């Protein structure tokens with residue numbers, strides 16, 4: 001017969017140091033520098049979510065422990081740039097390499113280093129990309145499809161609109177740099193559903209509240 005047992009949740013660490021020590025121990029025992037959450041769950045003492053609570057992300061915990069990132073993904077340029085745009089928006093100014101750690105960044109600085117050698121280069125490439133001309137999608141499609149048929153503005157266009165509007169809502173001035181809970185939307189001045197074009201002169205930056213207010217009126 002099975003004994004009735006109290007099953008305790010995984011151990012609770014006393015400090016961040018204990019978490020790091022266990023990461024290092026498991027990596028050493030398994031003789032690997034690349035420790036995935038799955039591997040750690042099988043062999044570690046604590047819950048993976050505890051690491052995320054303490055360090056923000058699993059990868060940040062690995063870095064703290066001096067281990068290699070477990071899931072090295074080759075991000076596309078578009079993904080790397082998208083992340084720069086997000087940080088830029090949250091900060092309201094050109095991000096520095098340090099912002100990758102202090103502002104929520106989905107991608108670690110290592111991925112930028114691998115692709116662009118330095119952070120300065122990454123920013124330069126980003127700016128060059130957003131300043132470059134929109135590549136007409138018509139080239140790759142049937143000619144009947146109009147270029148302006150796209151409702152969602154491209155990353156390039158979104159950055160240009162946000163930059164022109166100083167990364168703030170044009171109606172009330174709210175910005176994520178001043179208040180982290182503010183979310184900015186790119187809004188069609190003349191609604192897309194009424195034939196408004198997805199081009200810079202018909203786009204504006206609105207915070208979620210002002211954007212909701214606008215769609216309620218219409």
Ligand SMILES: [Zn+2]
Nearest residue numbers: 169172207210
């Ligand atoms: Zn607003």
